[in-house]
Amino acid sequence: MSSPSPTSRIAGTRRSHEISIADIARVAGVSHTTVSRALRDSPLISQETRKRIQQLALEMGYTPNAIAQSLQTRRTSTIGLAVTSIADPFLSEVVRGVEEIARSAGLSVFLSATHNDPEQEIAVIETFHRRRVDGILVASSRITGEYKQRLDQIRVPTVLINSQAESQYELLHSVAVDDLLGARLAVEHLLALGHRAIGYVGTSSRPRSCRQRLEGYQAALASAGLAPREEWVTIMAAEEASPQEDVLCGRRALLSQLSAGVTAIFCQNDMMAIGILMACHRRGIAVPHELSVVGFDDIEMASCIIPPLTTVRQPRIELGRLAMQVLLDLLHEQEGRNHVLAPMLVVRESTAPPPAL
Amino acid sequence: MSSPSPTSRIAGTRRSHEISIADIARVAGVSHTTVSRALRDSPLISQETRKRIQQLALEMGYTPNAIAQSLQTRRTSTIGLAVTSIADPFLSEVVRGVEEIARSAGLSVFLSATHNDPEQEIAVIETFHRRRVDGILVASSRITGEYKQRLDQIRVPTVLINSQAESQYELLHSVAVDDLLGARLAVEHLLALGHRAIGYVGTSSRPRSCRQRLEGYQAALASAGLAPREEWVTIMAAEEASPQEDVLCGRRALLSQLSAGVTAIFCQNDMMAIGILMACHRRGIAVPHELSVVGFDDIEMASCIIPPLTTVRQPRIELGRLAMQVLLDLLHEQEGRNHVLAPMLVVRESTAPPPAL
DNA sequence: CCGCTGCTTGCACACGTGTGCATTAGCAGT
DNA sequence: ACTGCTAATGCACACGTGTGCAAGCAGCGG
Numbered sequence A, B: 001m002s003s004p005s006p007t008s009r010i011a012g013t014r015r016s017h018e019i020s021i022a023d024i025a026r027v028a029g030v031s032h033t034t035v036s037r038a039l040r041d042s043p044l045i046s047q048e049t050r051k052r053i054q055q056l057a058l059e060m061g062y063t064p065n066a067i068a069q070s071l072q073t074r075r076t077s078t079i080g081l082a083v084t085s086i087a088d089p090f091l092s093e094v095v096r097g098v099e100e101i102a103r104s105a106g107l108s109v110f111l112s113a114t115h116n117d118p119e120q121e122i123a124v125i126e127t128f129h130r131r132r133v134d135g136i137l138v139a140s141s142r143i144t145g146e147y148k149q150r151l152d153q154i155r156v157p158t159v160l161i162n163s164q165a166e167s168q169y170e171l172l173h174s175v176a177v178d179d180l181l182g183a184r185l186a187v188e189h190l191l192a193l194g195h196r197a198i199g200y201v202g203t204s205s206r207p208r209s210c211r212q213r214l215e216g217y218q219a220a221l222a223s224a225g226l227a228p229r230e231e232w233v234t235i236m237a238a239e240e241a242s243p244q245e246d247v248l249c250g251r252r253a254l255l256s257q258l259s260a261g262v263t264a265i266f267c268q269n270d271m272m273a274i275g276i277l278m279a280c281h282r283r284g285i286a287v288p289h290e291l292s293v294v295g296f297d298d299i300e301m302a303s304c305i306i307p308p309l310t311t312v313r314q315p316r317i318e319l320g321r322l323a324m325q326v327l328l329d330l331l332h333e334q335e336g337r338n339h340v341l342a343p344m345l346v347v348r349e350s351t352a353p354p355p356a357l
Numbered sequence C: 001c002c003g004c005t006g007c008t009t010g011c012a013c014a015c016g017t018g019t020g021c022a023t024t025a026g027c028a029g030t
Numbered sequence D: 001a002c003t004g005c006t007a008a009t010g011c012a013c014a015c016g017t018g019t020g021c022a023a024g025c026a027g028c029g030g
Helices: A021-028 A032-039 A047-059 A066-073 A089-104 A118-130 A145-152 A179-193 A207-223 A243-259 A270-283 A300-304 A316-331 B021-028 B032-039 B047-060 B066-073 B089-104 B118-130 B145-152 B179-192 B207-223 B243-259 B270-283 B300-304 B316-331
Strands: A078-083 A108-113 A135-139 A158-161 A173-177 A198-203 A233-236 A264-267 A292-294 A311-313 A339-341 A344-346 B078-083 B108-113 B135-139 B158-161 B173-177 B198-203 B233-236 B264-267 B292-294 B311-313 B339-341 B344-346
Touching (some): A021 A032, A032 A047, A066 B066, A078 A089, A078 A118, A089 A108, A089 B089, A089 B108, A108 A118, A118 A135, A135 A316, A158 A316, A173 A179, A179 A207, A179 A264, A179 A311, A179 A344, A198 A270, A243 B300, A264 A270, A270 A292, A300 B243, B021 B047, B078 B089, B078 B118, B089 B108, B089 B135, B089 B300, B089 B316, B108 B118, B118 B135, B118 B145, B173 B179, B173 B316, B179 B198, B179 B207, B179 B264, B179 B311, B179 B344, B198 B207, B198 B243, B233 B243, B243 B270, B270 B292, B270 B300
Parallel strands (some): A078 A108, A078 A135, A135 A158, A173 A339, A198 A264, B078 B135, B158 B173, B198 B233, B198 B264, B264 B292
Antiparallel strands (some): A108 B108, A311 A344
């Protein structure tokens, strides 16, 4: 089950000592200043010595100490990324987009999870500040007014991704998807299929997107001249904001939706829609012939599931890329812009006209 | 679509100046040494001044500079985590386990993607080294002999997670799941259901796990007295090691498996099994009644799909936690141990006895 | 020969924090 | 009063790198 570790190293190489520009300087018979300049290709140093020192650095296995550089230059080339849940398939893609752009700009990424808890979110951000990151990205931020003060201390360029805080503050920048538009697209699709009794299932763990998608849902109904009914709307209480929790919410929400007599359900996200699908499977309800289901996000899984899920695509990787790009602009002293991305309806096989009466 | 950024700050607060212990010392009328000691609760400082300075630090909004601390103490309290793909649902959980343990130990995590490319893997590790991380974790490492030399320079405690390199080197520590055992469990399950013609579908993008699972598959067949047949084994060529790529491999592999006349298929991982399921759905093949399918990993999606997938569960979060724990042991100068975790069969609804002849 | 210019190099300091050693003050014992 | 001891504090240096300024050297025109 286990084997002992290798502890001894090649003798003669002193384990502890990382070589520095001072070491190179000693060997080359110059000052550490010259080495520093030579390695940065400074025109102040003659071509000849430059080459010689660079060659020497290579031979001696020199690796610049980014810590010392950071202390001197007051830039760490590092950003912090806070997400509610690392294993969430939606956020995974956002993280991927962020890392992609960050790396191509020479920045490293600190990743930390907040578990949808404002207290932990603050703690994570304070850790980022201690480490003197150049910028901060927060996905699905729960920061509210009471925490705002504690953050005012920290003067670090920050961009929010799909912020869940009800009141945006103007100090921060943001990138988000247009929830209201997305919800309208989904519900209009159901209306066009002929549905007249359409339910909405959301969760309290992401209050802002829940509210905005509900508003879009209501707006679409209103445009079609349908009166909203309270029993068509199910908001599940939840704190955790994890994929497992979302599936569970979906499964539990099916009953009250069925008793409300809807022929189609629009869900706040794909995981909840999958919960609905699973509950339907258990109860022998055929989707889409007896009930239509629409999700939100278009996570990878949505196209793999049977039946493939009709949903609203959030440009997830783009969201991450764009947020990072905005942060880069801020770091280059340019004026950052807030962006709202348009989502897109993806029709698959979980929606159909309502069953004939 | 966009709005201008807030640029002006509250007047009077100098944006640029982060306050340091020297600033506190000036205000308190003591030396920076005393402040440093007071903040670290050194017994050298009197109770009285200690309290006074800590209070002052709080009022002045002091945040310790981790960069300067790192330079002095030669420890960054930082680790690097390299993964092939950030959006991979398997790795997401591993990352989550790692971050969980790291954070509770006061360490921050650098995350970077290698895209299954040894060249990029080296580059990522070199970046980690420049930043002087205290330790490194690599998931699904592709490091082979030719790169080994370049890594010997870097003397940083390193733990590999499910290494894909064919030849382990003894310099590094590792944590892995027992692929051979997992494959045997899966195939023995199919044999017990009565299957005699069982296929294996793998991908060349993860050579080691592919080979080991193939060996487990062959061992199980041999134990049952069945001769292995070449046409039962399909290895898809792939480089990328992304979830999308895996699904595609599965979809493409179905045809050759069907023409080989198998009644059950064991897949190298869940995403490939999902590809098989999707291809079956298109062609109207009923799973599990006409064909049984078994996956590997037990990712979240496996239980959400219809039919729920029979698969071999890798303890993913445990894998991440354990790897981080081993790294912590190494950092505390304890002797690290290599671990092999046992996987577990999870029977769901994608397997059944073979169709009657 | 002098002064000027351009090229190359080094000195000395800065970044913010931690720590070995010396210093001072206070106090008790003889 | 002198010695010895403890508690509290500060000095000075270290960590590894970047940079303003001065200095040295060579060449060149006057």
